[in-house]
Amino acid sequence: MNVRTYRICSLLVILIVAGSLYWAVWIGNPYLAVITLVWAAGTLYFCRRRVHVVIEDERNVRINEKAAMKALEVFVCGGIIAGVVLSTISNPESDFTQAGLTLGIAITGLLLLYAIFQTHYERVREIPDEK
Amino acid sequence: MKNRVRVYRAMYNLTQEELAHHLGVTRQTIFAIEKEQYDPSLELASRIAQLFGGKIEDIFILPSMVTPLPPSEQDIRKAEK
Numbered sequence: 001m002n003v004r005t006y007r008i009c010s011l012l013v014i015l016i017v018a019g020s021l022y023w024a025v026w027i028g029n030p031y032l033a034v035i036t037l038v039w040a041a042g043t044l045y046f047c048r049r050r051v052h053v054v055i056e057d058e059r060n061v062r063i064n065e066k067a068a069m070k071a072l073e074v075f076v077c078g079g080i081i082a083g084v085v086l087s088t089i090s091n092p093e094s095d096f097t098q099a100g101l102t103l104g105i106a107i108t109g110l111l112l113l114y115a116i117f118q119t120h121y122e123r124v125r126e127i128p129d130e131k
Numbered sequence: 132m133k134n135r136v137r138v139y140r141a142m143y144n145l146t147q148e149e150l151a152h153h154l155g156v157t158r159q160t161i162f163a164i165e166k167e168q169y170d171p172s173l174e175l176a177s178r179i180a181q182l183f184g185g186k187i188e189d190i191f192i193l194p195s196m197v198t199p200l201p202p203s204e205q206d207i208r209k210a211e212k
Contacts, residue, residue: 057156058172059163 001050009047013040072114079107133192137165139183154178 001009020036048055086100140150140161147161154161154175163169164179171179180187202210 054151054155054157057160058175059156059160059169 001047001052003051003053003055006047006051006055010044013043013047016040072110076107076111079103083107132170132194133167134164135190135192136161136179139179139185139190140165143183150182153182 017036017040021033024030024033024036083100083103086096086103088100089096091097136150140147145153147158147165151158151161156175160169160171164171176187176191180190183190
């Protein structure tokens with residue numbers, strides 16, 4: 001399988017997963033969502049194993065790192081502003097307040113995960129002192 | 132960082148695709164290195180130098196020269212002996 005075929009397969013899988021998740025939420029069936037996600041992971045793994053050319057190297061890894069960091073920064077900054085605005089502009093019983101609080105909890109969880117992984121990788125990649 | 136990857140690739144009559152295949156990277160990475168848009172890791176730079184049978188400093192050129200440190204006391208003592 002070449003890279004182009006792999007990308008087409010990945011796109012098809014993503015479209016099928018998106019459609020199935022929407023349908024699962026619509027009919028209220030959580031099992032359908034779980035089965036679809038398991039199928040998607042299996043299909044992508046199978047397709048990836050059949051690709052015999054390099055599709056990811058050190059440059060892609062660095063690009064992914066930068067993109068992930070930028071996405072995290074934008075999400076956290078935007079989320080904090082949106083959370084504060086949603087929590088303060090409306091009364092305590094409204095849905096907006098709940099949405100603001102949920103956003104705040106999600107951002108706190110994300111930053112906590114970031115701190116945990118950062119500490120972990122700092123320790124794993126620690127270079128022993130020669131002296 | 133400036134480099135002579137394109138020159139060496141032409142000397143060995145390789146395409147970007149072939150060089151990428153030898154090094155185990157994508158063609159886009161070779162293109163980015165040749166355009167000086169991406170500085171490869173020490174490992175990849177070493178592999179490129181090894182493939183072309185040269186030294187890293189022959190292929191990759193530092194933008195500014197670093198002044199070498201003066202010889203250490205240990206080296207001076209060794210030279211005196």
